Amino acid sequence: MELADRVVGFLLSFISLSIFTYYTFWVIILPFVDSDNFIHKYFLPQEYAILIPVCAGVVLLCLLCMFVGFVMLKSKKKKA
Amino acid sequence: MKHVLKIFSLLVAISGLWIGLLQASIIPRSHTWLLPIYFIVSLGCYGLLMVGVGLMRFPTCPQEALLLQQDIAEAKYFLKQRGVDVDSE
Numbered sequence: 001m002e003l004a005d006r007v008v009g010f011l012l013s014f015i016s017l018s019i020f021t022y023y024t025f026w027v028i029i030l031p032f033v034d035s036d037n038f039i040h041k042y043f044l045p046q047e048y049a050i051l052i053p054v055c056a057g058v059v060l061l062c063l064l065c066m067f068v069g070f071v072m073l074k075s076k077k078k079k080a
Numbered sequence: 081m082k083h084v085l086k087i088f089s090l091l092v093a094i095s096g097l098w099i100g101l102l103q104a105s106i107i108p109r110s111h112t113w114l115l116p117i118y119f120i121v122s123l124g125c126y127g128l129l130m131v132g133v134g135l136m137r138f139p140t141c142p143q144e145a146l147l148l149q150q151d152i153a154e155a156k157y158f159l160k161q162r163g164v165d166v167d168s169e
Contacts (some may be wrong), residue, residue: 013128016125017125020122020152027111
């Protein structure tokens with residue numbers, strides 16, 4: 001039981017650390033690198049660095065609002 | 081209400097700092113525009129990291145679990161003697 005918990009915890013922290021390093025590299029270090037360096041192949045164009053978090057945030061907000069509305073509707077139906 | 085005021089003042093301070101950075105232009109302009117998004121993403125990452133670390137270090141206390149089972153068996157026996165049946169599956 002606790003081994004499954006440990007594996008999930010380790011996976012979560014690994015994902016978060018990798019996202020953090022990739023994003024740091026993308027936003028902060030890459031603009032200082034020359035334009036024809038080989039490292040630019042591994043990173044998407046810089047517009048996506050803004051687009052992806054904004055889209056993810058909007059989707060998260062939508063899901064949250066839908067969830068809240070759903071719960072409110074369900075509680076109102078049960079009371080009536 | 082006071083907690084909301086604290087959070088709001090913190091947000092105002094951080095945005096003031098950001099606008100000040102924009103004006104003073106110590107860091108190159110393109111970096112300063114990307115700073116808020118960077119901080120939000122890193123905050124989300126930090127939260128995920130804390131959840132993962134907490135999951136990994138969660139204590140299970142196997143001795144306490146054993147003692148708890150013994151307590152449950154004892155309580156069931158005690159209540160059965162008094163006529164209450166709590167052993168329903």
